[in-house]
Structures are given as C-alpha cells and as structure tokens.
Amino acid sequence: MTPESKSTHDAEFDARNDDILIWVNGELVHKDQAKVSVYDSGFMLGDGMWEGMRLYDGVWAFFDDHMDRLFNSLKSVSLDPGLTREDIKALLDKTAAANGMTSNAHCRLMITRGRKAKPFQHPALSRFGPTVVAIVEHSTPSAKVQGKGIRLASVPQVRGLPTSQDPKFNSHSKLNCVIACLQAEQAGADEALMLDPHGFVNTTNACNFFVVRKGEVWTSTGDYCMNGVTRQKVIDLCRANDIPVFEKNFSLYEAYGADEAFLTGTFGAQTPVAEIDGKTIGTGEKPVVQRLRALYKDLIAAEVESQKKR
C-alpha cells in the first residue's frame, strides 16, 4: 500500500496488539509463538473457512447469523469443525477475556481442513484436522476512512458464478479478491469495485456495495457476492424504516451518478465511498449513509441487550 492508500479495514494504531494471545487448537499462545504447520490445508491450498466478528460490550454481534453462514459453508465443503456453535462462542469468549477485551475488538475465526499427511491437494490427505485459530485484535475503525470515504476502481476481475467457486464462500483462498484489490491499487484506488459476469455492479473485494439514488438504496441482486451479515442488516433496516431498498442489477453508469455510495462489512459497518474510477460520488453530503449508520448503531445496542438477556 502507498502511504496515501486506505482500506475499509484500516484501524487506529493500538500497540496492545503486539502482545495479544491467539487461540490455536485449544491453546492460548502469544502472537509471536502462534503457528500452524506448513502442511496445513489452509496454508497449502486455502482450504478453510473464516468469519469476522466484532465484540460490543462483551457480546459478539449477530453471532447466530455468522454461525449460520459458517456452518452452511463448512457443510458445503464437507469440513467437520469438530465444534458446536457453543464451543465456538466459548473459545472466542476465552480469547477475548485472556486479552482483557470487551469492546472495540475484532476477531478472525479460521477453520481449515487441518494438517496434511503429504503436500498434495486431495482432501483425504488432510488427516490431522481441523485447525482452529481465533485472532482477536483491539480494533477501532480508522476515523479518517470513515470520514473521508474510500476510493474505488472498477476492475476486470469478477466474483463469478457459483459453478466455479461460489462467491458466498468466506474461504481462506481470497486470491480472486486479492487480484481485484491489486488491480484497483495499480489503478490508483484503495479498493476494487468488482462487477458480475454480466457486467453489472456487484461488490468490492472485501465488502458489499450500495448506492443511493433519489432517496432509494440499491445493491446488487446478491447472486454473485458474499451474503454479508451487515448487507442483510442494512436491507432489513431500510425495510423497517420506510427507506426504499432494492436488490437489483445496475451498471457503472448508475453507480457513477449516485447521490451517495457506501460499503458494508462487520469491521467498518457502513463506510462511505468518496470516488469511483476518479469520479466524485455525489456532493459530499451523506444523509442516507448517516441515517443508516445511526440506525445500525441502535441495532447493535438492541442486539447487545437481547444477547445479554439470554
């Protein structure tokens, strides 16, 4: 990244992250000692699934939604995590507690098919799995990115048909998205705006994408992008608050001419988009993004209350 580059995952610097404890297969290990085998299926092949979740006041927000997606993905690739949802919650809680975290923390939970007997592809060689790692970092999204917004470039790399690698898999292999991000960076932008195989605006390499036009909120059909938990929460919030929302095909033409644009993801919630392909989006006023951010904040507060009552 160049010094001016930004990413939706930029966090404020926090020196405590140099000394965090990481969950590795049942043990809490200092970051410097946290290791997996070079034979690990995740390292060798990207054969694993992950989830990003955030901790608010001791509560993993939308934990059930994240587990629904994770367990659906694991089942689809016949990867037995050897853990229940309750086990996962317990290991995340233990990791957060060991690091003294209750809020402003972000986890990357990773489950791979585990260590292989030989350095080859066949899943039957993954005999010692799974590998389960949870990295939980102190994390406050960068105020600069949230304020100024992100610069996107449309790129040739697409998130494609479910018949190649279903874009709904939050797989360890992110090469498709990494290629897209490199293309955007080389075009002088922060992140990539990826189209679908038909040329309609789809998603970014790391977040879901929305535009606002004449008071309406539009996002892609959902056929070619990650089934983002935050994406769905924003759609639900629009529906509950009489904000017209549409999951539909639209092209760069409509994205360039939008009044506002924003990204959604667990990390940054709703991140404004400043530019697409060098074209400034709207006038800089972001009334709908601001309203959605406020509604989302209330939703998180309600989620924390409801999980605490359970």
Ligand SMILES: Cc1ncc(COP(=O)(O)O)c(C=O)c1O
């Ligand atoms: C490609 C992609 N799109 C969107 C998202 C956002 O999903 P969520 O809102 O569940 O964090 C992610 C996060 O994992 C992602 O990798």
